Structure formats: C-alpha cells, structure tokens
Amino acid sequence: MSRLGKLPVEIPSGVSAAINNAVIQVKGPKGELSFALPRNVAVEHGDDGITVQPADESKESRAMWGTTRATISNMVHGVTQGFTRDLELIGVGYRAQMQGNDLKLSLGLSHDVVYTPRNGIKIATPKPTEIKIEGPDKQVVGQTAAEIRDFRPPEPYKGKGIKYSDEYVRRKEGKKK
Template identity: 70%
Template sequence: MSRIGKLPVAIPSGVTATLQDGSLTVKGPKGELSMTFVEDVTVSQGEDGITIKPADESKKARAMWGMQRALVANLVKGVADGFEKDLELVGVGYRAQMQGSSLKLSLGLSHDVIYDAPQGVTLACPKPTEVKISGADKQKVGQVAAEIRRFRPPEPYKGKGIKYVGEYIRRKEGKKK
C-alpha cells in the first residue's frame, strides 16, 4: 500500500486547481501548469485537497498511485513557491555571466559556451562562479541544470567543473612515483 499516495495534496491559498476529463490545471502566483493522469488512478477534489486512489488492485495501478500524487504535489508547490537549483563553477578561469537572457560560460574550452534557457525557466548569476536556475516546473528546472552541468562535469582528480551546490565529488588519488 502506498504511504505517500494516501495523503491528499493540500491546495494553499492563492492557488486554484481545476480537475476535468482526467487532467489537472493548477494556477498560482508563479504561473500555470497542467498534467494528464494515467487511467490506472482515479482523482477527486475535496475540501482537504486533491485525493488520488488506484483504479483497481493491479500492480501497475498501485505503482502509478504514489507517482501521480507526487507529480500533483510538484505542480502545486511549483505554482505556489517555485523550484530552484544552484550550480557552482570550480576551476581557474571558470566563469559565468548573463548576456541578455542567455548564459555565457567560460569553461576553459577554445570558445565560450552560450546557453539559452527554455521558456518558463530563469537564469541568474549572483557571483561569477555561481548560477541560479529557477522556475515553476520541477522537471524543466532539473533538466536545465543537468544540461548546463553536462558542458563540464566535475572531474575526480582536481574537482574542476560544474557541480551542484552541496554535491560531494569523490576524489581519486593521482599517479605516484
């Protein structure tokens, strides 16, 4: 039995949720997001929030139960508060700066890398070695962070590269004489 799926998703004040024909649209101060549900779950909206239940006792329905509830919770949190990821550039000469709405990265390559964020995601550089990614859609924010990190992932010998703030890079010992 799903422990997370049993909990209803509370709708905070300032957020409206519309449920119709197997799809959910959530509007809030940070924007509007929507999703469609799989046919293995039934969704209802009540006073305590949005409740999700499995349509039957099949293994797939029980597996989808908790996942669909987590996706709904992410929609509600996204339009209410938003999501944020922080990246850190580690290395001599590694810098980031905003160039209009796009991000310019100097990563020790023969050229500067220019990254344009998709719609709904905002980029900011509070420091030259820090990039803040924020938006309402959790999946988009994480995807943008992963794409930026992919330009120069951290390497295990010196730890140089783009890493998430708070990420631990497992270090290797270098060659010995």
C-alpha cells in the same frame, strides 16, 4: 498500500486546480502547470484538497498511485514557492555571466558556451562562479541544471568543472613516481 498516496494534496489560498479530460491544471502566483493523468488512477477534487486513488488493484495502478500524488504535490509547491537549483563553477578561468536571457559560460574550451533556457526558467549569476536556476516545474529546473552541468562535469583528479552546490565530488589520487 501507499502511505503518501492516500494523503490528500492541500490546495493553499491563491492556488486554483481544475481536472478536465484526464488533465489536471494548477494555477498560482508563480505560473501555471498541467499534467496528463494516467488511466489507472482516479483523481478527485474535494474540500480537503485533491485525493488520488488507484482505479483497480493491479500492480501498475498501485505503482502510479503514489507517483501521481507526488507529481500533483510538486505542481502545487511549484506554483506557490517554486523550485531552485544552485550550481558552482570550479576551475581557473571558469566564469558564468548573463547576456540578456542567455547564459554565457567560459569553461576553458576554445569557445564560449551559450545556453538558452526554456520558457518559464529564470537563470541568475549572483557571482561569476555561481549559477542559480529557478522555475515552477521541478522536472524542468532539474533538467536545465543537468544540461548546464553536462557542458563540463566535475572531474575526480582536480575537481574542476560544474557541480551542484550540494554535490560531493570524490577525489582520486594522481600518479606516483
């Protein structure tokens, strides 16, 4: 039995949720999100919030029970407060700056890398070596951060590259004579 799945998702004031044709839509001050519900869960909108129940006792429906509840909870959190991901650039000459909506990265390559974010994602560079990614959808914010990090992931010998602010890069010892 899912401990988190049986808890209702509370809908705060200023947020509206609607379930139409196996699609849940959540609207709030930060934006609007929708999610196609799986067939093997039953979702109801009540006075205490949104409750999720498995449609039957199969292993697949019990697995999707908690996952669906967590996704709906993340949608409600995203349209009220939003999600952020912070990146750090480590290396001599590694810089980031905004050009309109695009992010221009100088990463020691022969050319500058220009990244165009997806709709609903806001990228800011408070310092030339910091990147802040904000948006209402947790998955899209994480995917955007991963795509930017993939341009130059941190390497283990000098630690140069783009890393998450909470990431620890394991360092290796170099060659010895």
